[in-house]
Amino acid sequence: xxxxxxxxxxxxxxxxxxxxxxxxxxxxxxxxxxxxxxxxxxxxxxxxxxxxxxxxxxxxxxxxxxxxxxxxxxxxxxxxxxxxxxxxxxxxxxxxxxxxxxxxxxxxxxxxxxxxxxxxxxxxxxxxxxxxxxxxxxxxxxxxxxxxxxxxxxxxxxxxxxxxxxxxxxxxxxxxxxxxxxxxxxxxxxxxxxxxxxxxxxxxxxxxxxxxxxxxxxxxxxxxxxxxxxxxxxxxxxxxxxxxxxxxxx
Numbered sequence: 001x002x003x004x005x006x007x008x009x010x011x012x013x014x015x016x017x018x019x020x021x022x023x024x025x026x027x028x029x030x031x032x033x034x035x036x037x038x039x040x041x042x043x044x045x046x047x048x049x050x051x052x053x054x055x056x057x058x059x060x061x062x063x064x065x066x067x068x069x070x071x072x073x074x075x076x077x078x079x080x081x082x083x084x085x086x087x088x089x090x091x092x093x094x095x096x097x098x099x100x101x102x103x104x105x106x107x108x109x110x111x112x113x114x115x116x117x118x119x120x121x122x123x124x125x126x127x128x129x130x131x132x133x134x135x136x137x138x139x140x141x142x143x144x145x146x147x148x149x150x151x152x153x154x155x156x157x158x159x160x161x162x163x164x165x166x167x168x169x170x171x172x173x174x175x176x177x178x179x180x181x182x183x184x185x186x187x188x189x190x191x192x193x194x195x196x197x198x199x200x201x202x203x204x205x206x207x208x209x210x211x212x213x214x215x216x217x218x219x220x221x222x223x224x225x226x227x228x229x230x231x232x233x234x235x236x237x238x239x240x241x242x243x244x245x246x247x248x249x250x
Contacts, residue, residue, distance in 0.1 A: 003210075003227050003234065007182075008241045010208045014181035016094035018173075019085060020198050021231075024187025024213060026101045028232045029076045051161045059144040059153050066156045067137050070121055078109035081186065084235035086110040091242055096176035100188060100195050102158045115173045117165050117195055119158035128152030170194060177201040186212045186231050190219035199223065 011017065023033065044065070048054060055062045086109050089095040098115045099106055104122045106114045124133045126147035133154050136145040145154040159165055174197075177183060183202035190196045190211070199219055203209050209223040212234050220226045227234050 003238060003241075004225055007208070007210055007225055008238070010182050011088075011092075011238070011242055014092055016096075016176075016180040017088070017092045017182045017184070018096045018098065018176040018180040018198070018202065018207075019088070019184045019186060020173075020177075020188060020195065021081075021085075021097070021099045021101060021106070021186045022188025022190075022195075023101065025079075025081050025099075025231050026103050026105060027187070028081060028230060029079045029103075029105055031073060031076055031101075031103050031105070047161050050158070052163065055153075055155055055160075059155075060138070060142060063138055063144040063154075064142070066121065070137070073103045073105075073121060076103070076105070078105045079232045081231035081235045082106055082109035082111070084232075084239045087239045088235070088242075091239070094180075096173070096180070098173040098176065098195075098198065100192070115169050115176075117159070117169060117173065119156070119166070121156055121158055123157035124154050125157050126150060126152040127155050132157070165194060173198060174201060177207075178205045180207050183207045183209045184212065185210070185219060185223070186235070188213070188217075190217045 049062050049065050082105050085097060085106065089111060096115065097106060097111050098117060100117050102118050102121045104120050122134065124136050125131060126133060129147060129150045129152060131147060131149055133147060136154050138144065146152065147154055177198040178201045180202055183199055185199045190199060199209050203222060211217065211219055211223045211226045212231050214228065214230065216226065
């Protein structure tokens with residue numbers, strides 16, 4: 001694992017930094033992909049449960065799966081990559097953290113203003129009146145929760161297959177990518193659009209673009225620097241380098 005002096009110099013003088021995180025960051029906390037889990041859920045593919053039509057056909061089943069996912073995610077904790085991003089945010093005048101993960105770990109670690117492209121499994125809302133309903137789960141009868149205001153079905157506030165990303169959130173992410181001095185892509189394959197367009201937007205506007213991943217991706221040949229290894233090792237080392245006298249100026 002190595003990163004360039006140029007990266008530290010660019011981060012040290014940057015007015016604005018944008019970071020995009022993907023499943024690789026969550027995996028280092030032990031968050032599973034939920035493909036091929038034990039028991040009942042082995043019979044289903046995520047695509048068969050994480051879509052609106054499935055929810056309407058069998059809302060109790062879909063909620064049972066999400067209740068299971070929420071339980072698993074609550075049992076894991078933020079890892080050093082999450083905490084390093086909290087520290088990096090303190091060192092940069094303008095910092096935007098964009099994530100494709102729904103596990104809430106960035107917020108639990110202490111990051112603020114996180115742009116969650118795919119939602120957050122800890123949030124829910126009514127499909128009829130759209131009111132937010134957090135902290136809900138299956139009731140004792142095993143039935144999907146219903147809205148206290150209108151009686152509508154409550155669904156997880158995550159982006160399902162076939163749905164668009166929240167437009168306001170993505171617009172803010174695009175703006176941050178297009179106006180940053182340094183862009184860091186962490187733990188993502190960079191092939192799923194529209195999120196994969198963010199590092200390209202940063203490149204097009206002259207930002208210094210860095211990729212941190214355990215293997216090379218389609219993005220690797222286009223960025224200024226690819227650092228192979230675990231985000232939980234690399235990001236803390238970058239933050240430590242920034243704390244070295246002479247490497248950080250604002």
